[in-house]
Amino acid sequence: MEQKHFEVIIVGGSYSGLSAAMSLGRSLRQVLVIDSGLPCNRQTPHSHNFITQDGEKPTVISAKAKLQIEIYKTVQFYNGLAIKALKTEGGFEIITESGEIFTARKVLFATGVKDLLPKIEGFAACWGISVLHCPYCHGYEVKNEKTAIIANGEMGFEFAKLISNWTKDLRLCTNGKSELSLEQTQILKNHGVQIFEEEIDSFDHKEGYIKKIIFKNGERVEVKAIYARPPFEQHCPIPATLGCDSSEQGLLKVDGMQKTNIPGIFASGDCTTQMRSVAIAVSTGSFAGAVINKELIDEDF
Structure with missing residues (x-):
């Protein structure tokens, strides 16, 4: 040039x-x-x-x-x-x-x-495909599907509230001990949000499309979409x-x-x-x- x-x-x-x-x-x-x-x-x-x-x-x-x-x-x-x-x-x-x-x-x-993506096997491969950052950008495409949120504390509570607009089939994965208050925990449970505190081991996926979350205790949870804000x-x-x-x-x-x-x-x-x-x-x-x-x-x- x-x-x-x-x-x-x-x-x-x-x-x-x-x-x-x-x-x-x-x-x-x-x-x-x-x-x-x-x-x-x-x-x-x-x-x-x-x-x-x-x-x-x-x-x-x-x-x-x-x-x-x-x-x-x-x-x-x-x-x-x-x-x-x-x-x-x-x-x-x-x-x-x-x-x-x-x-x-x-x-x-x-x-x-x-x-800065977490060191969860499969996370990077799914990022932007079925692991999503924004419901306004991608929520419509996974509306009413089995959905998980990876977050904790105040952010997890607010994120769950937000995503509940797109699906009621929702679970919150705190990826370790929950930092939610007792009140927040009860509110989420009242709205049908399941809370998983076990640490995540990996994602079972096919070409970036999530099938199951695999926890370190061996438990597997089927989902079609995950929201996360790394x-x-x-x-x-x-x-x-x-x-x-x-x-x-x-x-x-x-x-x-x-x-x-x-x-x-x-x-x-x-x-x-x-x-x-x-x-x-x-x-x-x-x-x-x-x-x-x-x-x-x-x-x-």
């Missing part, structure tokens, strides 16, 4: 980054999208709750988006991994794994998060090295304009919000692109 300086570099070329690229491309901005091709939903067979694309494969959505963005000749793509960034007098310098250096006045991180970390460590603040949950802090606490650095998509969905990623990316364009206009006018 001959061009090395851009007005905006977007690190992360999934839904939020692509949406920002379209917004900036239509604003006639010189943009570089750096992406390593590892979206967090790469194992998910279908995306839902996004109008005009409901039920489509995530890879099809992103491929179609990229084709549409390539119409805007001011937007370029770089297939690779950004590993370092430096603040410069004129903006920022982004260094890739292969050693290439690109500069820009503004940077948008749309880098998502990395889920811990996560930022997929990209660069914002932290630049001084960007994070929340207690580990999300990049942004204001209402998708700005981080570091001037010139913006963030959007899953790395900034617990509401992880394609629709929200697209929304925040599009808005971030418009805000970045306006900031460049204000600086130059």
